[in-house]
Amino acid sequence: MVIRVLIADDHSIVREGLRMFLGRDSEVALVGEAANGVEAVSRARELRPDVVLMDLLMPEMDGIAATAAIRSELPETEVIALTSVLESAAVIGAVKAGAIGYLLKDTQAPELLKAIKAAAAGQVQISSQASAYLVREVRTSEIREPLTERETEVLHLLAQGRSNKEIARDLHVVEDTVKVHVKHILAKLGVQSRTQAVLCAMRLGLVPTERGKGLRNG
Amino acid sequence: MVIRVLIADDHSIVREGLRMFLGRDSEVALVGEAANGVEAVSRARELRPDVVLMDLLMPEMDGIAATAAIRSELPETEVIALTSVLESAAVIGAVKAGAIGYLLKDTQAPELLKAIKAAAAGQVQISSQASAYLVREVRTSEIREPLTERETEVLHLLAQGRSNKEIARDLHVVEDTVKVHVKHILAKLGVQSRTQAVLCAMRLGLVPTERGKGLRNG
DNA sequence: CAAAACATTGCCCATAGGGGTAATATCATG
DNA sequence: CATGATATTACCCCTATGGGCAATGTTTTG
Numbered sequence: 001m002v003i004r005v006l007i008a009d010d011h012s013i014v015r016e017g018l019r020m021f022l023g024r025d026s027e028v029a030l031v032g033e034a035a036n037g038v039e040a041v042s043r044a045r046e047l048r049p050d051v052v053l054m055d056l057l058m059p060e061m062d063g064i065a066a067t068a069a070i071r072s073e074l075p076e077t078e079v080i081a082l083t084s085v086l087e088s089a090a091v092i093g094a095v096k097a098g099a100i101g102y103l104l105k106d107t108q109a110p111e112l113l114k115a116i117k118a119a120a121a122g123q124v125q126i127s128s129q130a131s132a133y134l135v136r137e138v139r140t141s142e143i144r145e146p147l148t149e150r151e152t153e154v155l156h157l158l159a160q161g162r163s164n165k166e167i168a169r170d171l172h173v174v175e176d177t178v179k180v181h182v183k184h185i186l187a188k189l190g191v192q193s194r195t196q197a198v199l200c201a202m203r204l205g206l207v208p209t210e211r212g213k214g215l216r217n218g
Numbered sequence: 219m220v221i222r223v224l225i226a227d228d229h230s231i232v233r234e235g236l237r238m239f240l241g242r243d244s245e246v247a248l249v250g251e252a253a254n255g256v257e258a259v260s261r262a263r264e265l266r267p268d269v270v271l272m273d274l275l276m277p278e279m280d281g282i283a284a285t286a287a288i289r290s291e292l293p294e295t296e297v298i299a300l301t302s303v304l305e306s307a308a309v310i311g312a313v314k315a316g317a318i319g320y321l322l323k324d325t326q327a328p329e330l331l332k333a334i335k336a337a338a339a340g341q342v343q344i345s346s347q348a349s350a351y352l353v354r355e356v357r358t359s360e361i362r363e364p365l366t367e368r369e370t371e372v373l374h375l376l377a378q379g380r381s382n383k384e385i386a387r388d389l390h391v392v393e394d395t396v397k398v399h400v401k402h403i404l405a406k407l408g409v410q411s412r413t414q415a416v417l418c419a420m421r422l423g424l425v426p427t428e429r430g431k432g433l434r435n436g
Numbered sequence: 437c438a439a440a441a442c443a444t445t446g447c448c449c450a451t452a453g454g455g456g457t458a459a460t461a462t463c464a465t466g
Numbered sequence: 467c468a469t470g471a472t473a474t475t476a477c478c479c480c481t482a483t484g485g486g487c488a489a490t491g492t493t494t495t496g
Contacts, residue, residue, distance in 0.1 A: 011323040013232055084229060177476095412484090
């Protein structure tokens with residue numbers, strides 16, 4: 001039985017490369033392509049592929065959201081995250097969204113085909129580098145106390161370079177309150193300053209990296 | 219006369235895709251491939267291609283450095299930056315390094331081939347989105363005073379969440395000196411706090427984003 | 437050589453930031 | 467209902483941070 005594969009990647013060059021890679025193996029058949037997350041979900045719905053090769057960075061809807069949507073709707077369809085960045089937040093996010101595999105785009109054809117076959121059989125096939133992040137995540141998830149809703153809100157504002165006073169104004173509370181939240185955030189993240197908190201948060205993917213959004217007056 | 223093209227990209231999938239794209243046109247011939255910057259430079263030296271399609275994010279030596287090296291050594295060889303990220307710092311860096319083109323990886327085959335032919339003829343072919351960054355750069359380059367070497371050094375440490383005291387220790391100077399540097403950095407970047415400076419610097423690409431390197435005790 | 441830019445140090449001062457402690461109201465959950 | 471988590475406010479205290487001003491030696495540049 002051939003394994004039916006759907007490709008979701010916004011780069012036509014990558015899709016072309018994958019097409020060639022997949023063409024080398026008779027057990028695998030490319031049944032469709034998508035150029036963004038929304039398209040990936042609707043294509044998956046129509047085609048019901050066995051495996052989706054999902055890029056994570058895509059317009060409209062990112063690959064993690066698309067993965068979550070597909071996995072919840074089509075539990076038979078397995079998703080392999082195929083991305084160029086090896087990033088903690090991306091790995092954790094993809095796995096939490098239901099991806100069974102996480103491969104980098106520098107993967108060679110044989111290894112990719114092996115991963116597709118493994119995924120079709122429901123077997124986890126994850127790059128060793130990516131699994132290192134999983135180990136770290138699991139190891140630190142107990143240590144790292146989760147932030148409360150309010151603290152998360154404050155952290156987002158911290159990550160925009162706001163001062164305590166400004167945050168207080170934004171949240172319609174007194175500055176002292178903000179200072180308490182910041183204090184708790186620092187403690188939970190295990191850092192000593194708001195700058196470190198922001199860096200840590202970005203590293204852990206706790207805040208959107210928001211390139212281009214800008215500061216108050218950058 | 220066929221245009222001799224060298225591909226430099228660390229992703230085999232991308233190389234495969236480009237190989238297909240280039241194969242569609244008889245005026246273009248793929249003469250070599252490289253998987254990192256160092257390899258790109260040495261291959262360019264041997265093969266003396268007309269055009270190099272250069273990925274920017276590569277191990278060993280990044281595409282910008284490779285572009286600069288190739289352009290200084292082989293002025294006949296034109297470089298087209300071909301990357302998946304549309305980022306101000308990347309565009310500016312590539313252009314400053316001597317790239318004649320900047321294309322995104324979601325470029326379609328016809329457009330890519332057109333760009334290669336233009337580059338071989340010494341004509342600038344840059345994506346309109348990328349040129350927007352150039353416009354902004356030129357417009358703001360007069361406003362934004364460049365950081366001195368020392369200030370850049372301090373900024374790097376700021377971006378690691380270091381305090382003034384720690385930076386002073388690292389640089390073997392007195393804390394007061396660091397404070398002056400920080401002061402100047404804030405003024406030049408037009409921000410009010412070190413946290414904003416870090417965010418601004420990351421946004422402008424003034425500091426390596428260094429995901430995964432970690433803080434003192436993240 | 438002279439001028440400009442730069443790195444460095446020093447000092448004063450006001451504010452922002454962060455640690456500790458504690459009390460109160462609310463809300464969810466056992 | 468009672469307990470615990472959360473949000474909020476309010477202190478105190480100390481350090482970190484950042485702005486302004488000035489001076490000196492060094493390097494770069496015109």
